[in-house]
Amino acid sequence: MLNPEIANNDSPSAALYARARAVMPGGCSRNTVLRKPHPLYAARGEGCYLIDIDGNRYVDFANNMAALIHGHAAPAIVAAVTEQLKLGTGYTMATEVEVEYAEYMCARVPSFDKIRFVNSGTEAVMCALKSARAFTGRSKIAKVEGSYHGVYDYAEISQTSQPANWGSADHPASVPVTHGTPSSALNDVVVIPFNDLERAIAILDAHADELACILLDLVPHRVGMILANPKFVAGLREWSTRNNVLLVLDEVITLRCRFGGAQEIFKVKPDLTAMGKLIGGGFPVGALAGRDDVMSVMDPLSEPVRFPHSGTFSANPITMVAGLTAMRAFDRAAVARLNELGDRARARLTEAIRIADAPACVTGVASLFRIHMKQTPPLSYRDTYESKVEKSMRNVFVEHMLRGGMLLTETGAGMLSTAMTDAEIDALADVAVEGFRKVKCKIG
Template identity: 60%
Template sequence: MMAQTDNSKSAALYLRACKVMPGGVSRNTVLRSPHPLYAERGAGCYVTDIEGVKRIDFANNMAALIHGHAHPEVVAALTEQLHRGTAFTMATEAEVLFAELMCQRNSGFEKIRFCNSGTEAVMNCIKAARAFTGRPKIAKMEGSYHGLYDYAEVSQTASPANWGPAEKPNSVPVAYGTPSSALNDVVVLPFNDVARAIAILDQHADQLACVLIDPMPHRIGLTPASAEFVSALRNWTKKNGALLVFDEVITFRSCYAGAQDWYGLIPDLTAMGKMIGGGFPVGALAGRKVVMDVMNPLADKVLFPQGGTFSANPMTMVAGYTTMKMFDQAAVEKVNRLADRARAQITEAIRVADIPACVTGGGSMFRVHLKPEVSGDYRSGYVDADEAGRIKRLLDYLFDNGAMLINTCSATISTVMTVREIDYLSEVMLGGFRKLHDLA
């Protein structure tokens, strides 16, 4: 248990937390030194902590809040549903309404099913792909995060000490005790490297159930996949009887039909989560009817029985339906324009401060790197201990000056933000860059 280092409410609360939870938390992302700060309330794009300090929220609960906090329309819909009940051992109309709305957004969403998290959505996509193809293996990108499922998490924390040769990256476990069988069934591909990726895929062609890709993977550097790379994967999967699975848990906010719209193609399955739940735990998988029907309980033989006690609970369905109905084409364009403005202004701040840094991203998200450039693959964007230390100093400066970002120095835009918040972030970012320059 950590010692109390100040007399704040947060310090006292963390002492209590450490007695009942490992590390004092249930998710590591909220940890700060010497203790987390605790939220009191959120309204719009601002969060106030229990000490009374208000900050602009560019983290949005790890990209999960597209309309900010406590949006009046979402609150009203949820309040009405709360009085009717929160969960039943029965279906509800809310699930049907939300499914219809989501399928209308993307012509590739012939059928959809809901679950409770992005991790579940990706897991279900993998299991559906195995059931459909009868094959055991999956392929994924080196360094890409897809949740906590044993197979999906392979290689997400690979480092120079264990990642192996670029032409054949190792399957590196994240959690101690990961079965070797799981590692052996995950083929790791270099992101955005067509020649090497296809060469690796060819070695496992008759065993691969699917190729899993996040079109703009946060852990790889928040750089969009190239059109050439995605097209090569689509062509290879079609030729070899494997499925192409898009993880759009984070990126679905990028376009009205998801980031897959950037590429003009339709994956076989798409995993979603985060912002489609309107602030509630959510996951979803959607795709071709023939693939989705491996979960059909009315079939003569159910290849993949899938479900969950809280899947499609009416609170999440109502929050999601209300949120996504508001996230129309105009709203998508608004947040993307604000992100464009932020990327341009932060790039200019980097130039003015004269520090080695760059900005990546797309749609309504961006990430600041404290290196001159990243070339769009995991290894070029890898954050070593020195860069991690500088990023922490920058994040602390931003936090202390009223701007809260994701702990990789990434930001997401919500529809309740305006030019005012973007300009403020750019100004504070310039101050942080100048401080780093002075410390160099």
């Protein structure tokens, strides 16, 4: 069902955006909600559906950027949080549920000896990098070109590089995202290509004595939402072990891919893992987990304390209760069912592309998918990089899907929730056929 009010300049959303522009830069607190001519404003969520203040209803494939593994207002989470609200939202004391949740996560993922909870995926990555430096005594980090790891200066390097500044394939450049990024930050980040082990090792070898860690997302969204090559992952694990460099996995999004995270796919044991999104049950969250000896840099009882760490809202009881409830419900059966639904989504979208005879493709793994306006699936960040024409095509497609009641991310990606069924996947594919036809007409 089409949503004609989306671009209505007299709508409640348009009026609210006019107010927002007066008090917030760009009229928002996060750029991902911006759309032309104005953002959409949520009124409520119901399972896998999101209703805006203009009365439009969408199947939510964005799920607050992959944070809502059980969709909106999951009854078990609502009930658990409601009970905790009666007891308080935070204390200058620890809580039993924090310990209970830590025990659960350490039992769930084999590489987790110890865990610390923080407040976002960005903070988790930041703490991972600081822990690696504290443990090794080295300052440099290595990361994959184009990979997104939050807004920490070092983690965001090369995230938005483009042909004019990304350098050669043999030596990708450290390109800042934010104006004013210190040159010292650029110098302390070594950029390696994704899924190109030979080139990556050559670059790493040149900095072996300076590196604290390699930061890696196994299914990096900005690199195309493509699965890492097993030989690439194994090669980086072997190299890092041999050179006493830590391997840090960013599983902020990918923890959903298997019961034990995407690392379970590769049977790789990282030294540290950064998490966020689904482990908060819909509330702000992050966590860092890994080897006992590495995590000990945060131990306030050690002498000296190599990485003093705290946070007012870290492990707050609302997030702990919501997260533990969500993760217990996301058991092996739920993970398997959602991954099967992901297989269906990618297959149905691929069929829609074939029917429309459009220059597009679908990537992804488990319960994740991303649509590209390219005939051949990308293999790296440089392959994923969009031309102006491709970006315009993608915008047309995403807008068409929105008007058809299908909410994707701005990049054309989707992250499924357990509230979804085959019916929502089939509806997605039905709307997508016309979207792909529209794209083809635009370039035809």
